[in-house]
Amino acid sequence: MRTCFYESSEKGKTSGGIHYLSAFQAFEKEYFAADPTWLNSLRKEGIESFRNLGFPSLAHEDWKYTDVRPIAQSLFQPVFAEPNGAVSRKDVESNSFGVSQWPLLVFVDGIFSEKLSCIPKKLPAGLILCSLRKAVREHADIVQAYLGKQKQYPQNSFAALNAAFIYDGLFLYAKSGCELDMPVHAVYVSSPKHENGLYQPRNLIAAESNTGIAVVESYFSFPAHEYFLNAVSEISLAKGASLEFCRVERESEKGFHISTTNAVQHKDSRFGSSVITLGSKVSRNTLQVFLQDGGAECRLDGLYVTRGNEHVDHSTFVKHESRNGTSRQLYKGILDDSSTAVFSGKVYVDKGAQKTDAEQANKNLLLSEKATADTRPQLEIFADDVKCTHGAAVGHLDEEALFYMKSRGIGAAHAQKILTFGFASEVIERLKLKPVKDEIDRLIHDRLDASSTGKM
Amino acid sequence: MASPAKKTEKKGVESFVTKEYQHGFVTPIESDTVPRGLNEDTIRLISAKKKEPPFMLQWRLKAYRRWKEMAEPSWPNVTYPPIDYQDIIYYSAPKTKKDGPKNLEEVDQELLKTFEKLGIPLEEQKRLAGVAVDAVFDSVSVATTFKEKLAEKGVLFCSFSEAVQNHPDLIKQYLGSVVPYSDNFYAALNSAVFSDGSFCYIPKGVRCPMELSTYFRINAADTGQFERTLIIADEGSYVSYLEGCTAPMRDKNQLHAAVVELVALKGAEIKYSTVQNWYAGDKDGKGGIFNFVTKRGKCVGDHSKISWTQVETGSAITWKYPSVILQGDHTIGEFYSVALTANHQQADTGTKMIHIGKNTRSTIISKGISAGHGKNTYRGLVKVLPKAEKARNYTQCDSLLLGGQCSANTFPYIEVKNKSSRVEHEASTSKISDEQLFYCKQRGLSAENAVSLIINGFCKQVFKNLPMEFAVEATKLLGVSLEGSVG
Numbered sequence: 001m002r003t004c005f006y007e008s009s010e011k012g013k014t015s016g017g018i019h020y021l022s023a024f025q026a027f028e029k030e031y032f033a034a035d036p037t038w039l040n041s042l043r044k045e046g047i048e049s050f051r052n053l054g055f056p057s058l059a060h061e062d063w064k065y066t067d068v069r070p071i072a073q074s075l076f077q078p079v080f081a082e083p084n085g086a087v088s089r090k091d092v093e094s095n096s097f098g099v100s101q102w103p104l105l106v107f108v109d110g111i112f113s114e115k116l117s118c119i120p121k122k123l124p125a126g127l128i129l130c131s132l133r134k135a136v137r138e139h140a141d142i143v144q145a146y147l148g149k150q151k152q153y154p155q156n157s158f159a160a161l162n163a164a165f166i167y168d169g170l171f172l173y174a175k176s177g178c179e180l181d182m183p184v185h186a187v188y189v190s191s192p193k194h195e196n197g198l199y200q201p202r203n204l205i206a207a208e209s210n211t212g213i214a215v216v217e218s219y220f221s222f223p224a225h226e227y228f229l230n231a232v233s234e235i236s237l238a239k240g241a242s243l244e245f246c247r248v249e250r251e252s253e254k255g256f257h258i259s260t261t262n263a264v265q266h267k268d269s270r271f272g273s274s275v276i277t278l279g280s281k282v283s284r285n286t287l288q289v290f291l292q293d294g295g296a297e298c299r300l301d302g303l304y305v306t307r308g309n310e311h312v313d314h315s316t317f318v319k320h321e322s323r324n325g326t327s328r329q330l331y332k333g334i335l336d337d338s339s340t341a342v343f344s345g346k347v348y349v350d351k352g353a354q355k356t357d358a359e360q361a362n363k364n365l366l367l368s369e370k371a372t373a374d375t376r377p378q379l380e381i382f383a384d385d386v387k388c389t390h391g392a393a394v395g396h397l398d399e400e401a402l403f404y405m406k407s408r409g410i411g412a413a414h415a416q417k418i419l420t421f422g423f424a425s426e427v428i429e430r431l432k433l434k435p436v437k438d439e440i441d442r443l444i445h446d447r448l449d450a451s452s453t454g455k456m
Numbered sequence: 457m458a459s460p461a462k463k464t465e466k467k468g469v470e471s472f473v474t475k476e477y478q479h480g481f482v483t484p485i486e487s488d489t490v491p492r493g494l495n496e497d498t499i500r501l502i503s504a505k506k507k508e509p510p511f512m513l514q515w516r517l518k519a520y521r522r523w524k525e526m527a528e529p530s531w532p533n534v535t536y537p538p539i540d541y542q543d544i545i546y547y548s549a550p551k552t553k554k555d556g557p558k559n560l561e562e563v564d565q566e567l568l569k570t571f572e573k574l575g576i577p578l579e580e581q582k583r584l585a586g587v588a589v590d591a592v593f594d595s596v597s598v599a600t601t602f603k604e605k606l607a608e609k610g611v612l613f614c615s616f617s618e619a620v621q622n623h624p625d626l627i628k629q630y631l632g633s634v635v636p637y638s639d640n641f642y643a644a645l646n647s648a649v650f651s652d653g654s655f656c657y658i659p660k661g662v663r664c665p666m667e668l669s670t671y672f673r674i675n676a677a678d679t680g681q682f683e684r685t686l687i688i689a690d691e692g693s694y695v696s697y698l699e700g701c702t703a704p705m706r707d708k709n710q711l712h713a714a715v716v717e718l719v720a721l722k723g724a725e726i727k728y729s730t731v732q733n734w735y736a737g738d739k740d741g742k743g744g745i746f747n748f749v750t751k752r753g754k755c756v757g758d759h760s761k762i763s764w765t766q767v768e769t770g771s772a773i774t775w776k777y778p779s780v781i782l783q784g785d786h787t788i789g790e791f792y793s794v795a796l797t798a799n800h801q802q803a804d805t806g807t808k809m810i811h812i813g814k815n816t817r818s819t820i821i822s823k824g825i826s827a828g829h830g831k832n833t834y835r836g837l838v839k840v841l842p843k844a845e846k847a848r849n850y851t852q853c854d855s856l857l858l859g860g861q862c863s864a865n866t867f868p869y870i871e872v873k874n875k876s877s878r879v880e881h882e883a884s885t886s887k888i889s890d891e892q893l894f895y896c897k898q899r900g901l902s903a904e905n906a907v908s909l910i911i912n913g914f915c916k917q918v919f920k921n922l923p924m925e926f927a928v929e930a931t932k933l934l935g936v937s938l939e940g941s942v943g
Contacts, residue, residue, distance in 0.1 A: 061531070366872065367875070368875060369842075369875050370842075372871070372873045373870075373871075374869075374870065374871045375870045375881075376868065376869050378866060379855075379864070379865060379885055380865045381863055381864045381885050383860060384862065385860075386885065386887070388885040388886070389882070389884040389885075390866070390884075391882045392868065392880075393879065393880045394872040394877070395877070395878040395879065395880075396875050396876055396877075
């Protein structure tokens with residue numbers, strides 16, 4: 001038995017990924033000439049730090065419970081062109097929460113699809129919504145001001161890999177005082193066209209002071225092919241800005257999904273995030289929020305429902321850097337079959353961040369004998385006048401509640417379903433966007449129906 | 457708002473932060489030491505000096521060879537200058553008369569005086585106190601009391617060296633069975649060079665008639681002390697073991713890497729309590745003890761129980777995770793801890809509860825108090841293995857911050873691989889609330905008294921698990937911290 005809980009990160013490397021260096025050379029040859037120098041140097045920095053970092057191994061503290069060797073040892077190839085006719089409008093519609101009027105941007109294998117997208121001609125003045133590729137050409141100064149400016153993840157080799165191949169993604173910019181009354185919907189489809197494709201959307205959301213926007217990112221894929229999606233979203237919220245951010249992940253059981261979301265919050269800004277994870281072979285969501293100026297508020301919710309051999313890893317990092325910040329985190333998981341789930345959350349309160357109010361909770365429900373939950377809620381506090389709590393729980397359904405329901409004539413399977421749904425609904429209820437909420441509600445019900453038949 | 461009140465509160469805290477170490481004195485005794493540095497010859501020399509049987513020497517050498525390949529852990533949340541392991545004297549025995557003392561009168565008077573200063577009930581007080589003391593002075597046990605009374609019950613309580621001579625079978629069977637020599641860097645080092653320690657065996661069905669107690673004291677300058685304690689509770693037995701530590705004031709950091717192994721067989725119960733008050737360095741963070749300890753218990757048999765209670769107020773750096781391996785079915789593990797860091801003290805402490813058997817239960821209550829530039833970290837692991845059906849864990853760790861320069865961290869690890877188990881973790885970090893202080897003050901308590909009252913209340917859950925004498929000492933230790941305000 002090891003007494004060491006973990007080893008230092010220097011040792012935490014796993015072999016693999018060398019072919020990305022040659023892929024980068026090909027990428028450089030083909031695309032660098034047409035792109036601005038600052039973008040090229042961002043990419044070069046990215047590949048340099050990826051070269052140094054390599055892929056993390058289990059000895060790396062941040063990756064203790066998630067084995068990325070299957071990713072590191074496969075030869076995934078970066079993709080820079082939209083595959084023709086692989087995805088139809090109908091496929092997208094069936095994943096659009098039953099809403100057609102939201103501005104829609106579709107990315108097939110990480111590349112913007114003009115055909116499938118639908119960006120309204122008339123957007124509020126001061127709002128820019130387009131693909132990153134287009135923004136680099138038409139709004140270079142804004143992109144340059146925000147892209148790659150958040151370098152708080154020196155240890156994240158996946159973010160570095162994404163930076164090396166920055167090519168396309170969502171671009172949303174709101175000028176001061178601008179408000180959008182409906183969410184922007186970004187859909188990321190993994191098509192069956194590429195075998196072993198590496199899709200790396202790079203999303204940039206920048207909101208100037210006193211703005212109000214909402215973004216829904218949804219990820220889905222066609223079944224039965226192996227791919228690796230490595231997304232990075234950068235979010236910048238200026239004074240008084242407010243963003244409602246929702247991410248729904250329905251990847252295929254052969255898909256690897258790694259995402260890094262970084263948000264920097266300025267004075268009195270609000271950031272609400274909901275991450276719903278409903279499938280993938282291995283998924284890892286890193287969410288980092290920096291409450292840079294006083295009075296900023298963030299709410300991070302998460303719901304993960306796993307089955308089969310799925311592995312879901314959520315890693316959150318909330319850094320309170322200034323006074324009067326508030327953060328709320330609630331992550332809940334329902335684990336079935338042989339699936340595994342990981343939650344590592346850290347709340348960091350810096351020296352000057354007095355009157356911080358931070359809460360963090362992670363709860364896991366194990367439905368099967370073979371499911372595993374690993375949870376690490378962490379607090380690091382350097383200020384004295386704060387209120388910080390965290391809690392974690394792993395358990396099974398309450399026997400007495402089940403008995404009570406059975407005594408009222410509800411069958412065991414149904415009772416289990418009701419209780420499980422009740423467990424999930426705490427997070428579902430907190431979803432701010434009604435169509436998303438209804439859809440998740442339905443998806444969870446479907447999932448529970450599927451799992452409770454033939455059981456108990 | 458209430459600025460004058462704040463000031464007095466600050467004063468209370470300040471006196472607590474800047475209080476001087478009370479047990480700082482050096483007893484000038486001739487020491488029998490080996491040259492500085494560590495190699496296989498040093499180990500052979502230690503083993504030969506202690507007249508150990510060959511199996512012990514082999515075990516030490518295996519540990520040393522393993523240690524050479526290991527790297528010093530860098531993951532604890534503590535910072536300290538690199539330790540030169542070749543600049544340490546690995547063995548020092550207080551010089552006594554050639555044949556060793558036969559009774560207390562023959563014991564070096566200087567030693568006895570030291571013990572008296574520490575308040576150890578060795579002489580006349582021993583009967584009154586009702587405590588059998590196996591006093592470990594530096595590295596060799598000098599006097600052991602109450603042997604007869606314990607012998608009546610068949611309890612073996614002696615120094616580790618004696619046990620190696622007289623009960624080699626037990627040592628052979630249990631040494632390293634809970635903490636193997638390859639466990640970690642410091643445990644390997646300890647296994648290679650340990651000088652002495654305590655050994656305790658409680659036979660079947662015996663309830664140990666008194667609380668067993670050892671006082672460790674690091675004395676000769678620059679001698680890292682490597683203690684090894686082994687407690688075996690045979691079927692259906694019970695023992696309560698107390699460990700108290702103080703060390704004289706010194707400028708150069710001293711390394712202390714002890715190993716404690718507890719073995720609880722079927723139906724046995726071991727209660728292990730520690731009050732650790734080693735020199736923590738002065739208020740600028742100079743000097744102080746490095747306390748890198750491996751403590752672990754194993755509930756081998758069904759229905760056994762191991763309970764750790766610790767009050768950690770001393771040491772410059774504490775690195776300590778008293779753990780329980782719940783191997784048997786229906787076994788219980790407990791961990792109660794108060795860790796206080798003031799000045800420049802650093803503590804990275806917590807526990808590990810490994811649930812292997814069915815219906816195993818564990819409770820973790822950890823209270824951390826940080827003041828001055830103190831750095832307090834709780835690090836704990838609760839692991840439920842697939843076969844540990846209906847395992848139950850409850851963890852609560854609270855941190856209290858006094859002043860704006862200190863920090864408190866909580867790093868729990870929870871790994872559950874069994875559906876029917878239930879694991880809960882709760883933690884909070886806060887300062888003493890203005891409302892609580894105001895309430896106490898409007899009832900006529902001074903600010904200092906109020907702070908002290910609140911801190912004692914904060915720690916009560918842990919203190920109530922300490923044996924009586926220790927509870928008093930622990931309360932006093934915290935009280936002294938708030939000197940001038942609390943009696």
